Amino acid sequence: MHNQNKILRVLQLISLLKKEPSKSIRFLSGILESTDRTVYRYLDLIKELGFELQRDQNNRFFIINDVEVEPYSFSNEEVVLLKELLLSVGKDSKLKDSILKKIYFKSEIAIHGNHILKAHLGKIIEKLSGAIQNEKRVILKDYHSANSQKISDRLVEPITFSDNYNSLIAFEVETGENKYFNIERITNIIELNSNQEFQEKHKNDKPDIFGFSELNGEKFEVELRLTLRAYLILKEEYPLVQPYVKKETNKETYLLKCNINNPKAITRFILGLNKEIEILGSFLFLNYFSNSQRK
Secondary structure (H helix, E strand, C coil), X not given: CHHHHHHHHHHHHHHHHCCCCCECHHHHHHHHCCCHHHHHHHHHHHHHCCCCEEECCCCCEEECCCCCCCCCCCCHHHHHHHHHHHHCCCCCCHHHHHHHHHHHHHXXXXXXXXXXXXXXXXXXXXXXXXXXXHCEEEEEEEEEXXXXXXXXXXXXXXXXXXXXXXXXXXXXXXXXXXXXXEHHHCCEEEEEEEXXXXXXXXXXXXXXXXXXXXXXXXXXXXXXXXXXXXXXXXXXXXXXXXXXXXXXXXXXXXXEEEEECCCHHHHHHHHHCCCCEEEEECHHHHHHHHHHHHC
């Protein structure tokens, strides 16, 4: 049973590390309900299995995905047949061992890892649904913010979910704002008995696609040209941007055009990938971006 739990945690860890943004040890240990030392052991195992595990400048980990070539996905039956064929090769074949490893982890583990992660997210959505129905407050435990790159507990009053259930729309008590919270970045939910106190501030109009409410009633029009890599990372971190992005004709670039309430998130995103993003407009946003670089 111990080995089975270890395998399940490694699968879940692989699935998490393949998704942007990078994950800290604290975040991973919270998700896996393990110690930091145990997570480090799992990371060593993942490297031994052949995954390209990297660490960013903030000491957060991620697995490099090959976005240019999408690997074929094999069914369980196809994997079994391929294994049998390869196992019939000589015992001391390094090439055979390499192919076996790739087949197994590109197919079965990727699938099972995603199933485990989805089961965890299902429990979170179930708890949040109860809080919405009963009009209770909750704490989003160890929430990993893509905007601030910080991990913290968030006291919120849940309002509803986005259409695809990727995000929770909630009123954050500390900031007094209605925000989007990415479900995948919530480690756990602490259910509270306290009733919601600020329902009059729960806005019917949803926050913008980056999770911000209006800033002094002023909106910013943003138009960007993104490389494929920048687009994939943006889509992963902020799923709600997808309807506002279009691929340029006969080019490997993408155009994002939308109105936002607060430019902080997109400004931080551009600065992190400044060689892969070109700002096309608007004048108001260009002015804000230029001033932010001088600070």
